[in-house]
Amino acid sequence: MTTSSGRYKTLARLDPGFNAHLDGTFSDTHRAIPVRSMNVDTAREEVTFEIVPVGEVRRPPLALLAWTLTRPQSLSFSLGPMLVSFLYGWSRQAQFRADLVASAFVAVLLFHVGVNVLDDYFDHRKGRDRLNPRGGSRAIQNGWVRAIALLRAGLWLVGLAILAGLPVVLASPSLTPLAALFALGCGLGLVSPSARLKYRGFGEAVTFLLAGPLLTSGFVWATSGSAGWDYVALGCAFGFTSVTYYHLKNIENIMLDSQANSRTLAARLGFDNAKRSVWALIALSALSIAAFGWTSGRVLSFAVAFVAHVVAMVPVARGLGRAASPLSSDLEKLRRRGLRAHWATSAALALCLLVEAPRLAPGF
Amino acid sequence: MKKIKIYDSRDFPAYLPKLNGLYDDLFADGKGFRSLLIQKVSGPLGLEDQIVHLLAQTIEFIHNASLLHDDLVDRSQLRRGKPAAWAKYTPEYAVLAGDYLLARVMANLSRHGNVRLIQYTAEVISDLLEGEWIQDSLVRDWNITLEQLDRVHNLKTGSLFKWCLRAPFLAKGRYEKELHDLLEEMGTLLGLLFQRSDDLLDFDVRNREGKAVLGDLKSGYLNSFGVFLSRDMAPDVKERFLRSQSLGELKSIAGEARFDDRLAEFDRFNSGKIELYLHLAERLAGFLDGGEKALIGELRPLPKPLYWRAT
Numbered sequence: 001m002t003t004s005s006g007r008y009k010t011l012a013r014l015d016p017g018f019n020a021h022l023d024g025t026f027s028d029t030h031r032a033i034p035v036r037s038m039n040v041d042t043a044r045e046e047v048t049f050e051i052v053p054v055g056e057v058r059r060p061p062l063a064l065l066a067w068t069l070t071r072p073q074s075l076s077f078s079l080g081p082m083l084v085s086f087l088y089g090w091s092r093q094a095q096f097r098a099d100l101v102a103s104a105f106v107a108v109l110l111f112h113v114g115v116n117v118l119d120d121y122f123d124h125r126k127g128r129d130r131l132n133p134r135g136g137s138r139a140i141q142n143g144w145v146r147a148i149a150l151l152r153a154g155l156w157l158v159g160l161a162i163l164a165g166l167p168v169v170l171a172s173p174s175l176t177p178l179a180a181l182f183a184l185g186c187g188l189g190l191v192s193p194s195a196r197l198k199y200r201g202f203g204e205a206v207t208f209l210l211a212g213p214l215l216t217s218g219f220v221w222a223t224s225g226s227a228g229w230d231y232v233a234l235g236c237a238f239g240f241t242s243v244t245y246y247h248l249k250n251i252e253n254i255m256l257d258s259q260a261n262s263r264t265l266a267a268r269l270g271f272d273n274a275k276r277s278v279w280a281l282i283a284l285s286a287l288s289i290a291a292f293g294w295t296s297g298r299v300l301s302f303a304v305a306f307v308a309h310v311v312a313m314v315p316v317a318r319g320l321g322r323a324a325s326p327l328s329s330d331l332e333k334l335r336r337r338g339l340r341a342h343w344a345t346s347a348a349l350a351l352c353l354l355v356e357a358p359r360l361a362p363g364f
Numbered sequence: 365m366k367k368i369k370i371y372d373s374r375d376f377p378a379y380l381p382k383l384n385g386l387y388d389d390l391f392a393d394g395k396g397f398r399s400l401l402i403q404k405v406s407g408p409l410g411l412e413d414q415i416v417h418l419l420a421q422t423i424e425f426i427h428n429a430s431l432l433h434d435d436l437v438d439r440s441q442l443r444r445g446k447p448a449a450w451a452k453y454t455p456e457y458a459v460l461a462g463d464y465l466l467a468r469v470m471a472n473l474s475r476h477g478n479v480r481l482i483q484y485t486a487e488v489i490s491d492l493l494e495g496e497w498i499q500d501s502l503v504r505d506w507n508i509t510l511e512q513l514d515r516v517h518n519l520k521t522g523s524l525f526k527w528c529l530r531a532p533f534l535a536k537g538r539y540e541k542e543l544h545d546l547l548e549e550m551g552t553l554l555g556l557l558f559q560r561s562d563d564l565l566d567f568d569v570r571n572r573e574g575k576a577v578l579g580d581l582k583s584g585y586l587n588s589f590g591v592f593l594s595r596d597m598a599p600d601v602k603e604r605f606l607r608s609q610s611l612g613e614l615k616s617i618a619g620e621a622r623f624d625d626r627l628a629e630f631d632r633f634n635s636g637k638i639e640l641y642l643h644l645a646e647r648l649a650g651f652l653d654g655g656e657k658a659l660i661g662e663l664r665p666l667p668k669p670l671y672w673r674a675t
Contacts, residue, residue, distance in 0.1 A: 001542075003647035006639055010647050012542060035640060036511075038518040039548045046545060048640070133511040255498075255515070325501030327512040 008035070012046040021049055022125060024146025029054055031143040037130050040259050047130070057143040065144055068137045069120070069153070070113045073339060077211040077245075078112045080346025081238040085216040085231055086223075087353040088296070094226040100168050101223045107165030108215070111187060114157030119191045121150040126196075132256055134332065158188075168222045176222045179214065186210055199262035207246045212239020233292040240285035241345055244313065245338040247274070247281060251320070252331040275320045282313045289349075301352030308348035312341035368399050368417055370424040375468070386449050386461050390428050393444045398423045401528040401666075408652075408659035409536050418476055419531050422485065425465040427524055430492055432462035437500060438583055442576075481534045488527045495519025503584040506606055510591050514556060517588075522555025529554075543651045546644060550663070553641040557671040560634055563587035568611050569627060570673045577611050592633075593618060593626045638667045 002017065003010045009032070011018040020026040022034075032049035059065065082105060090096065120136045123129045124147050129136045139145045162184075169177050186206045189197040197206055213235030220231050250257065250266035251274050257267040266274040286309055293302020316337045323330045371391035373384045399420035406416045434440070435448040436458050442448060450458035466489060473482045499516050502508055529547040533539075565575045567589055580587045586594070586606075594602050601617060608614035615623050645663050652659060668674070 001647070001650050003643065003650065005643045005646045008640055008643035010643070037549065038515060038522070038552055039545070041541075041545060041548075046542070048549070048643070325498060325505065327498060327502060327508070327515060329505050329507035329509065329512070 007050050007052070008048055009051055010046060010048040018047070022047065023148040023151070024140075025148050031057055031146070033141065033143045034124070034130050036133060036141075037127075040131060040256075047127070052143055054143075059144045065139065069117055069139055069145070069150070071116045071137065072113075074116065075109060075112060076339070076343045076346055077238075077242050078108050078215065080342065080350075081211060081215045081235060082108060082219050084238075084346060084349045084353065085220050085234055087350055088234060088298075089220045089224060089226055089231070091353055091356065092226075094220060094224040096224040097171070100171055103164055103167045104219055104223050107161045107168065108219070110157050110161035110164055111184075114154050114161055115187050115191055117150055117157060118154035118188075121147055121154055122191050124150075128260075131260070132253060135253070172222050172225070176218070179218045179222075183210060183214060183218070199257070199260075199264070201263035201265075201268070203250075204243050204246060204265050208239040208243050211242035212236055230292065230296050233288065233295065237285055237288035237292055237349075238346075240281055240288055241309070241313075241342050244278060244281040244285060245335070245342055247278060248316070248320070248331075248335040248338040251275065251278075251326075252335055255326045271326050275323065278317045278320055282310070282317055285313075285345075286310055289345075298352070298356060301356045302349070304352050305345065305348040309341070309345040312344040313338070316341060367396055368403065368420045370396065370399060370421050376464075382453055382457060383461060383464070386453055386457060389446065389452070390432065390449060390461075391424070393446070394424070394428065396424065398427055398524060398528055401525070402532065404662040404666075405529060405532045405659060406535075408656050408662060409532050410655065411532055411535060415476075415535050416532075418472060419535060422469050422473060423524060423528055423531070425469050426485075426489060426492065426527075429462040429465040429469075430496070430520075432458045432465075434496065437496065440579075440583075478535060480539060481531060484530065484534060485527065488523045491519045491523040495521075495523070499585075506586055506594075506602070508586055508591060510588055513588050513591060517556060517559040518552055521559045522552045525555040525558065526551030540651065543648075546648055546651070550641060550644045550648070553637055553644070554667060554670060557634060557637055557641075557667050560588050560630075561671045561673055563589045564627075564630075565673075566590075567593075567614075572673060578608065578614065581606065581608065581614075589627075589630055592630050593623065595626075634671055638671060641667050 001012060002015050009021070011021055017026060021032040024032060026032060031052050031054055033052055035048040035050055037048075060068070086096070086101065120129075120139065123136050124140045129138075129141060133141075140147050140150065165180060169180055186197070187210060190203065190206055197203060213232045216235035216238065217227065217231040221227050247266060250264040251271070253264075254266050254271055254274065256262075257264050265277070269277055286306055289302055289306045289309055293299050293306065296302075316334050319330060319334045319337070323334070371387055373387070376384055376387065378384065402420045402423055403416060406419065411419075431443060432449050435443050436450040436455050440448055441451050446452075448458070449461065469485065469489075470482070473485055495516050495518075499520060502512075502516065526548050529551045530544055533543065533547065561570075563580070565571045565573070566577060566580045566587055568577045569589075571577070581590060594605055597605060597618075605614060605617045608617060642664060645660055648663070649657055649660050
């Protein structure tokens with residue numbers, strides 16, 4: 001049953017025009033901006049839209065809009081592991097092919113951005129962003145873009161990523177296609193409306209693999225043919241750091257996730273234990289960095305990276321310990337600090353390898 | 365619409381010392397808005413007087429139980445201009461008296477026998493307690509956002525308004541999910557408007573009942589208008605703002621013009637919520653038959669006096 005009055009229009013999931021309003025294709029002159037709900041069930045089954053003339057929407061400049069949609073600040077999770085494993089491999093005289101390195105970098109970054117955009121779209125379709133006023137880019141909720149535009153952009157980006165990555169897949173007919181398929185499956189599984197791995201208890205494991213050992217060892221294998229447990233160990237350090245950030249994000253959303261029966265690690269542990277477990281994740285990532293430094297002989301450089309990581313992350317864990325409420329205003333700040341810590345760790349590792357490389361790899 | 369007698373001392377054991385005295389004080393001066401809302405919803409649905417009385421008593425018992433506990437948690441000395449129950453009697457009696465009201469609710473509803481109504485009431489009591497718990501965890505969080513506060517208020521305040529709208533339908537045997545989802549959204553909006561209006565009283569805005577000002581701020585709690593007013597404030601100004609001891613001092617720190625501008629913006633923002641509520645009331649008509657449609661006429665006028673505090 002559709003109801004229209006004044007500026008508002010309510011449609012149930014089975015009403016004709018529901019999908020058109022949700023996707024923004026119902027009109028060229030108006031935007032249907034979903035109204036926020038605080039009730040988990042209603043956000044899923046019916047939606048009230050505020051119908052706003054396009055001319056009334058105050059859109060930010062295109063560059064800022066693109067920045068908001070693509071969330072480049074999150075690219076540390078893919079850029080960091082690839083860059084560091086490349087520098088490490090190069091210092092060990094791995095035989096990288098320049099064309100494949102470029103192809104892999106472009107493919108992974110495009111894929112990452114595409115998943116960010118698709119995540120926004122599917123969270124909007126599922127109603128999650130109507131419940132969580134801080135979730136996603138808010139581009140649809142502010143009327144800046146139609147949802148269908150995000151879906152198209154996301155699919156284009158993933159398509160371009162697959163094209164960009166083809167040279168890599170074709171050059172290594174053994175394990176690379178399987179790894180690429182796995183990564184594609186997991187990445188899309190995180191955002192797809194039916195799989196939604198992140199809400200079924202697999203988010204942490206998938207994040208660890210995709211932003212950790214699968215990325216580091218997969219990248220080096222695909223672009224140079226080199227392999228080794230040292231790349232896996234390096235990946236573990238990145239994996240744990242990425243999971244720490246992911247976990248901080250889930251702590252911030254713990255109330256909503258618990259009410260919606262989303263089985264994130266934070267929701268299963270509960271607020272108090274989820275906060276304590278951040279210490280364990282920091283310890284795991286720090287120990288991974290130290291262990292990798294020890295086994296690879298890069299003691300000094302990885303000691304610097306170890307210290308940088310600990311210095312960046314310990315205040316986050318301590319701040320989290322002081323957060324008294326699942327709605328505390330500190331949680332968002334701490335999550336952002338967790339993201340900056342990932343950048344800091346990646347930068348410290350990359351810098352250390354660059355400084356050490358001329359000594360270890362003549363002609364570097 | 366006659367005022368329903370919520371409390372009768374004959375319903376409670378006379379051998380418990382001070383219990384009836386405590387309840388006499390508690391139920392003497394309340395406005396009974398929630399029981400009035402029950403009557404407004406129940407009338408067009410054609411519920412029997414006995415059921416209406418049960419529902420009205422249930423919601424007022426739950427609400428007043430929460431007040432007994434709330435005053436103790438906040439250490440508020442006064443309630444409706446008189447000493448709070450915990451201050452006049454003892455904290456222990458205030459807690460137990462609140463618990464006893466909730467127990468009576470369950471006993472009375474069980475006797476009535478509508479299992480869905482009992483289940484929903486239990487969930488609402490849980491939501492209420494959850495809201496209290498979360499609110500207590502946010503004391504002295506001066507950077508809280510309006511969205512986060514709304515989630516607390518939806519549990520604490522909104523849950524009772526939602527119950528007032530949904531319970532009569534449940535009592536009548538109307539269980540359609542779409543209907544109850546819609547009533548949930550309407551109840552959320554009523555609760556939000558009521559809470560935001562109450563928060564404005566703390567800043568002496570439309571304070572016809574003469575409620576003490578800045579009580580929330582002094583208790584370590586930034587309410588919805590406080591959040592709105594202090595948004596984008598420079599850190600040093602905000603620090604002084606939070607330490608204000610009087611409304612005059614607060615306005616001089618925040619700036620009179622800023623106060624007035626933000627109040628106008630807050631009112632516009634909440635007028636949008638009233639418009640949304642009226643839209644949902646129109647939608648509700650599609651779920652009602654015959655004489656039930658008179659319910660729309662009862663519900664439409666509610667939000668304006670609730671928010672603007674006009675009689």
